[in-house]
Amino acid sequence: MEERRVALVTGAAHGLGAAYAEGLSRRGFRLALIDVADLGATLGRMQTEARAYRADMTAAHEVEQAVAAIKKDFGRIDVLVNNVGGFPSRPFTETHPEFWQQMIRLNLDSAYLGCYYVVPGMIEQRYGRIINIASGTVFKGNAEMSAYVAAKMGVIGLTRVLATELGPYGITVNCIAPGLTDTPGARQYTDGLKGEEANIARRAIPRRETPEDVVGAVLFFASDDASFITGQTLVVDGGNVRH
Numbered sequence: 001m002e003e004r005r006v007a008l009v010t011g012a013a014h015g016l017g018a019a020y021a022e023g024l025s026r027r028g029f030r031l032a033l034i035d036v037a038d039l040g041a042t043l044g045r046m047q048t049e050a051r052a053y054r055a056d057m058t059a060a061h062e063v064e065q066a067v068a069a070i071k072k073d074f075g076r077i078d079v080l081v082n083n084v085g086g087f088p089s090r091p092f093t094e095t096h097p098e099f100w101q102q103m104i105r106l107n108l109d110s111a112y113l114g115c116y117y118v119v120p121g122m123i124e125q126r127y128g129r130i131i132n133i134a135s136g137t138v139f140k141g142n143a144e145m146s147a148y149v150a151a152k153m154g155v156i157g158l159t160r161v162l163a164t165e166l167g168p169y170g171i172t173v174n175c176i177a178p179g180l181t182d183t184p185g186a187r188q189y190t191d192g193l194k195g196e197e198a199n200i201a202r203r204a205i206p207r208r209e210t211p212e213d214v215v216g217a218v219l220f221f222a223s224d225d226a227s228f229i230t231g232q233t234l235v236v237d238g239g240n241v242r243h
């Protein structure tokens with residue numbers, strides 16, 4: 001059955017999103033990929049039918065158009081991975097209203113808009129798997145990440161409400177919270193993964209986290225094995241247990 005299913009991954013040009021898309025393609029899903037950046041490299045690694053759509057996930061009309069184009073090309077969307085996000089950090093006293101809004105748009109509105117335009121089709125087909133991406137920082141309250149952590153907590157809240165609301169339609173909604181992972185975004189936002197060593201020292205599994213480490217969680221939530229699991233947030237960070 002999974003080989004006929006269609007998965008949409010947002011922010012699939014680089015980093016974690018590209019890895020999720022590759023993993024889903026290996027499992028036989030057909031792939032719709034959204035990004036503002038060029039998706040050529042990710043498309044080239046797909047083993048199943050895959051198409052790229054350019055859309056800014058913070059702009060409602062662009063998301064609406066991209067979802068309509070995907071439905072026209074593939075007929076349905078079975079799995080939605082709301083992966084777009086970013087985490088430039090700054091002290092709270094420098095978190096001016098424009099920056100705050102920008103972070104909420106990038107990290108919370110993007111997930112809301114993905115759900116808003118994809119959910120009606122899932123309700124109609126009485127099937128769906130929504131996988132939102134939060135962050136392990138929400139459980140730690142990392143300094144200088146107030147807007148990001150607030151937005152990602154919002155993603156967890158959205159996950160829980162949609163799980164309740166959409167369960168009767170055969171739609172599960174879950175969330176994944178990765179730890180600091182080596183991606184182009186993480187390198188950019190943390191000045192080349194500065195601080196990673198301290199992060200690794202707190203892990204039960206004391207090594208660097210790579211995008212591939214998180215793929216299994218996405219594949220699980222997307223699979224029939226997870227059909228009675230909804231509203232949950234799974235932390236994938238090598239066990240951030242040491243203080």
Ligand SMILES: NC(=O)c1ccc[n+]([C@@H]2O[C@H](COP(=O)([O-])OP(=O)(O)OC[C@H]3O[C@@H](n4cnc5c(N)ncnc54)[C@H](O)[C@@H]3O)[C@@H](O)[C@H]2O)c1
Nearest residue numbers: 011013014015016036037056057084085135180181183185
């Ligand atoms: N890397 C980490 O350490 C880490 C940890 C926890 C959570 N996360 C979350 O995982 C997700 C992916 O992170 P990453 O590190 O792979 O990021 P990344 O910056 O490496 O990749 C993000 C991708 O999203 C695209 N993108 C950005 N804004 C977009 C927009 N408005 N519309 C469409 N596409 C857009 C970018 O072009 C890029 O391809 C984010 O939600 C991030 O917050 C990352």
